[in-house]
Amino acid sequence: MISARPTPFLIAPAILALLFISACQHEPRPSGQNGSEQGRPAPLLLISIDGFRYDYFDLAETPALDRLVAGGLKADSLHHVFPTKTFPTHYTMVTGRHPGTHGVVANSMWDPIRDQRFSLGNRDAVGDGYWYQDGEPIWVTAERQGLTSATFFWPGSEARINRIRPTFWKPYAGDTPHADRIEQVLDWFDLADDGRPDLVTLYFSLVDSMGHRHGPRADAVRDALVDVDRHLQDLFDGLDKRGWLDRMHVIVVSDHGMSRVDFDQYIMLDDYLDLSRVTVSDWGPAAQIWATDSSAEEIFQALDGAHPRMRVWLREDIPARYRFGTHHRVPDVVAEADLEWMISNRPFMAGRSRFQLLGMHGWDPALAEMHGMFVAHGPAFTAGSRIPAVRAIDLYELMTHLLGINAASNEGSISPFQPLLFSTYPARVEELRFQCEEGELRVRIGPAHAAIHWQDLIHVLDPIDGNTAEGRDWQEVDLSLRIDHGGASAVLDDLELGPCLPLPIDH
Ligand code: AMP
Ligand code: ZN
Ligand code: ZN
Secondary structure, eight states, X not given: OXXXXXXXXXXXXXXXXXXXXXXXXXXXXXXXXXOOSTTOOXXXXXXXXXXXXXXXXXXXXXXXXXXHHHHSEEESOEXXXXXXXXXXXXXXXXXXXXXXXXXXXXXXXXXXXXTEEEETTOHHHHTOGGGGTTSOOHHHHHHHTXXXXXXXXXXXXXXOBTTBOOSEXXXXXXXXXXXXXXXXXXXXXXXXXXXXXXXXXXXXXXXXHHHHHXXXXXXXXXXXHHHHHHHHHHHHHHHHHTTOGGGSEEEEEOSOOOEEOXXXXXXXXXXXXXXXXXXXXXXXXXXXXXXXXXXXXXXXXXXXXXXXXXXXXXXXXXXXXXXXXXXXTSOSEEEEEOTTOEEEOHHHHTXXXXXXXXXXXXXXXXXXXXXXOEEEESTTSOTXXXXXOEEGGGHHHHHHHHHTOOOOSOSOOSTTXXXXXXXXXOOOOEEEEEEETTEEEEEEEOXXXXXXXXTTEEEEEEEOTTOOSSEEEEEETTEEEEEETTEEEEEETTEEEEEEEEOOOOO
């Protein structure tokens, strides 16, 4: 359904850039659309700390985050989507669609229909709604249903998507001081009720930048965490002082984790492929390759088995649990390196030093090191609640539910969160450990989903209806788990585990 909402505000990009200096952009809202105060939902503040790996909580003192964790819900981690990069994962969180559906398939991508490239450094592309129109971000859903939204950065938020923008938004400027971001968010909450946003997004890139430059868990990453947390403290104190903090929902997420990379672990694609006959739209942990002057089959044959640390798939053979294969921006061939390995080419690497890049992300979202963080606070979340790893794809359903609006068509589900909402008791994680022939299997079970921790992977699975006292089953595409009196058995991609015997439970 296309909204009839008018968008009376069209400014050339150059003028836009000038306007940014003084203030955020403001799209006037048509009169009479907003609900009455009584019918209005608790405000929702969605905060992203880019590159905050799930295990960073023990890296630094983070009193502001700890306050939310103590008073609300924390998941072990946030399972993202492929590829685990900023634009695809952020757009998944706000649309409930996989990159292979919403179409933001990389930070750098090629659109064969338009014959155009997108990269996150390209202002015109980043602000062009064409790239985002196959998903409906939550601010569009909210605005269409009469709510007001405000974004202090979020991938996609500068663009008119299906003709709608947030009421308040900012052109991305990574050097905006953190204090200014906090001040603006507080100012939004100070607006008179009929102007105050119902949905606010806030974004910080510093932890990610330090992770890339110095490697995960480096001192500089710790300092960045402390800095972001100090500003969050100011924000939460400010919201508290205004009487908002306990009357609103705050969700803090990150868009992926971070892994170390090694200068000696680069796979040079030009050793195997004539790069003049293909187009590579994205490089790094995974390469997205188009058959421009060759066939997909030729590329596949050239790369299949070429390097022991690299896998290659034709579009139709990409593993089902990546859910990547459908959008026209998904390339003919995807090559993925092992964790800590990168795919590049000799001209690009010439003259690079081993100290330029010590951290990266973009690999299989199930790898623990690619998992982000998730914390939620507010009336719907019971203090002290803990759950296993949750999926980023389910956040859109959760957030539209919290805002009391109808979700657009999406691929997520509220099920993992449903039993937690407004519950009397805090949710607890049941942990079971099993010894399999191939190693130890750890299962973390929540009220409505479970996570399998196997070697360096964390998978999220849904319960199968009809679980009984005799046995409990969970599943996900290419994955399954059964626990019964005899122990556990599991299928993880091509691996069949079991029977695995119960191990004593740690207390
Ligand atoms: P990544 O390496 O995938 O984590 O990308 C992180 C980088 O994305 C940040 O350092 C920013 O420079 C950039 N970025 C984040 N949000 C935006 C945005 N809304 N518009 C443009 N660039 C962005
Ligand atoms: Zn990122
Ligand atoms: Zn990054």
